[in-house]
Amino acid sequence: MNKLMTSLGLALAVTAAASGLGLGSAAQADETDSGPWAGVVQSGGEFRIRVGADRAPEGDTVVRVRPKDGDTAVAEVGGFGAWRCMPDAESSCASVQNESAPFVLADMGMYDLDVVLNKGREDEQERAEAGSSFAYALNPRFGSLESSSPVLSYERRGGKASGTLLAEHPRTHEVKPLADAPVQLVVQSDRGTHATERLTTDGAGRFAALFQYNGYEANPSLQALFNPESGSYARAPQRTLGLQVRATPAQLTVRQPAGGIVGRYGSKVPVKGALTWTASDGTVRPLPGVSVRLSNEGCAQEQCGLSQGPSDAAGAFDLPYPVERDGSARVEVPPASNNGWFTGNLSTRLSVDATHTTLFSPLKVSADQNRTITVGGQLAVQQGAAPAGAKATVEVQLSADGKTGWKTVKTFTTPFGTTFSQQLKHTAEQDGHYVRLRYAGTADIGPAAPVVRLTRKTTQIVRDNLAPEDVRAGTQITASGYLQAKSGTAWLPVAGQKVRVYFKADAPGSAWTYQGAATTAANGSFSTKVTARSDGAWQIRYLDATAPYYIAIGREDHVDVV
Incomplete structure (x- = not known):
């Protein structure tokens, strides 16, 4: 029989009898064969139990319901019909499911489920399904979540969290404490989960646990979750309690070097000191486990050899400073290691003298x-x-x-x-x-x-033109255009600059010759007359660039002489 149980791979789910809401809906149940998952009964108290298996058992199946951690069943749920195939991508009958007849329990509370296979046969076998607890209740919710220390300080970094879990009786709708229910208490901050505690409510629906912070977490808070084993945290009833932080006086003291950092280039100079805090009774005590950062002022970590480490049990720190340039260094408790837990002088500046x-x-x-x-x-x-x-x-x-x-x-x-x-x-x-x-x-x-x-600017000649382009020999033509300089992503006019006009005849072996010049106007424009004597190419050049400009060469423009 044990072999049969293993091969069947049973899974359980508690569902609503009709259309009641539950954490494990019918659609969700169809998508898994590795339950169980807990659900919520519908108003009126009816519920069904869904059983999944790798294959259908030969005999009758029933589920015995017993109070959580109890030995005696208070109900036996049957009424299972024909097993239904559940297909997947590879098979039309990858697993099977069945659902019981609707049933009502007398008392609200947490219950466990035991599966009985092949009931009444010689090979009958009862199996307690681990993790199959469910709440026979409606609308579970937290009645309260409190902290014995709503305001934290470094001197009092923890306290006792307590609360109550309530629910409605499915039939009477009376709101009562939900006993023996699983609650997860999460101690958290902006850095994520700091600690978790799995609790069980007592007969009055109460739960309680101690919690403790390190003393530098941002925005600490407590969160209580009901039935976290269901895997549906987003749907599970929950309650969050934000905690305040009162800053504690603290002090950062650099003891070495006393007069600033002096060292040969490439050496590492130790920077030593201590962190302390002042208790409410006025005593000054070591501040251990708090990060201290040492860096060059005005430089990024990867460029300036920043070093960082926590203070030891005596509050002391010893950080190496790599000497690479003159300037100044800063020793500080960075904001991420403070987050409002401390107030006072937590930063100091040291001069740096890099020798050689x-x-x-x-x-x-x-x-x-x-x-x-x-x-x-x-x-x-x-x-x-x-x-x-x-x-x-x-x-x-x-x-x-x-x-x-x-x-x-x-x-x-x-x-x-x-x-x-x-x-x-x-x-x-x-x-x-x-x-x-x-x-x-x-x-x-x-x-x-x-x-x-480099402060010089790129220039360009635009809309440069020699016109007209079909003329008789000896005719004057106009060379015109605009001179601009780049400023960021824009091009601005350049005034008062000399541009030159050059010509090269089409005849083989011809060279570029100077033909005339013009001076740019306020809008960067220029215009001058030159004489066309033979076919060839013309070009306007900005060669007399003064600071802060670079030279620019215009396009070649061909003129035919007839």
Whole structure:
């Protein structure tokens, strides 16, 4: 018989007798063969029990109903009809289901179900179905959810949560405590679930449990859920209680280094200190387990070697600071580790002096009208000296925003203390980019990286034209158009700039020759007369670009001379 029970793979469900609402609807029951799931009886007290199996048993099936954790059945539910096939994607009869006749119980409460297979036969077998408890009640709901500590503080981070669970009697509709019912108490915050406690209501429908927070959670709250084993949390009756936090006085103290951070480039200087809090009786105590963050001011974590860690049992912290540049560092309890639990001085600033770092002095970076960048200067060491005759590798890098995405576009070698000058081209797409020089030498000398922005602007000649385009030899024609400069995503007129007109005859071996010039007006327009003497191409060029503009070349326009 045990073999038969295993092969049948039974599952139970309690459903409404007709159209009553339940946590496990008939449609949901049809979609599973691995129950059970609990439901709610309908008004009037009737309910049915649905049984699912891998295959239909040979004899009669009944279900015995007994009070939760009780030994004696108070009812035996039968009336099962023909087993019904439940198809899936692979089979038209993947499993079978059956449903009992409607039944009414005398008392409201939690009940367990036992399945009896092949009743009255020699191979009759009764099986207690684990997890098949259901509430014989209507509209279960929480009458209350309270905390002995509605206002938390670091000194009092927990308390006792208690509440009551009520329901209506299915027949009398009297509201009574729901005894022996499963309740899940969830201790939560914005960080998610902090702890859970599975409880069972007593004879008066009451439940209670202790809870405790660490002392830095945001928006702490308690939540009570009825019948969480049903798997339908969203539908299950629930009650939430928000808890307030009263800030506790606290203090962050840096004990080392006392006068700021001083260290050789690439070294790690320990920053040590302690966190304390003040109790209601005025005593100052260690504050353990709270995160302390150490970072360069004004820098992102991935760029500036931020380090972070919790204070120990004595409230002490010891964080390494990687020395990479002059500036300042901040030691603090970050907001995510506070969330209103503490008040007071929880942040302090330390100056940073990085010794033995490189210096480009004097430094000159310029870009001419042809997009040629010139970098020049000398490479020296601050607060130290390079070995005599030592040479260094220097990288020229470009970045769109001057902060991220630096790309090396040229590398050269120069002796320390000797003037250098290097040139490189950049593209129109790199206009407005930032340029920096970076020393790429040994780890014990800092790679200084001064940053300069390219300020020249891209220009263009638009609506340029030579007209008319069919003329007699010696006829004057008009060269016209507009000169514009790019500003962000817009193109603005450029006034007071000289544009030149060039011509190249169609005859083989002809070269471009200068024919005349014009000056742009306030709206960027220009116009001048030139003489057409033979067939050929004409072009307008902005070659006399002054700061802050780059040169621009117009289109070729052909004119036929007859």
